[in-house]
Amino acid sequence: MTYLWLLMAICSEVLATSLLKAAESFTRPLPSVIVVLSYGFSFYCLSQTLKTMPVGIAYAIWSGIGTVMIALVGLFFYHQTLDRAALLGISMIVAGVAILDFFSKSATH
Numbered sequence: 001m002t003y004l005w006l007l008m009a010i011c012s013e014v015l016a017t018s019l020l021k022a023a024e025s026f027t028r029p030l031p032s033v034i035v036v037l038s039y040g041f042s043f044y045c046l047s048q049t050l051k052t053m054p055v056g057i058a059y060a061i062w063s064g065i066g067t068v069m070i071a072l073v074g075l076f077f078y079h080q081t082l083d084r085a086a087l088l089g090i091s092m093i094v095a096g097v098a099i100l101d102f103f104s105k106s107a108t109h
Contacts, residue, residue: 009043010042012045056106060097065097
């Protein structure tokens with residue numbers, strides 16, 4: 001259940017971050033409300049994750065996977081490009097999250 005809470009936290013945070021541009025500095029009501037509600041839900045889900053997972057590990061996974069997902073949103077929805085350096089950096093983030101999750105004794109919960 002811990003990873004389900006974490007996945008919901010990540011997805012709702014990615015939704016909120018993705019809609020920040022559409023909210024246009026919170027001048028458009030519908031995207032603005034979705035942003036605020038999604039961030040709120042994300043932090044609630046993250047708090048549930050922290051009942052059984054160390055905060056450092058949860059945050060590393062949350063921010064790492066979120067970063068990758070936001071990069072993909074930018075690529076596919078906002079037509080932003082990812083150069084070699086960006087792809088290398090994203091690959092290193094994924095590797096770091098995988099190492100933390102699968103090999104670190106700190107991730108034991």
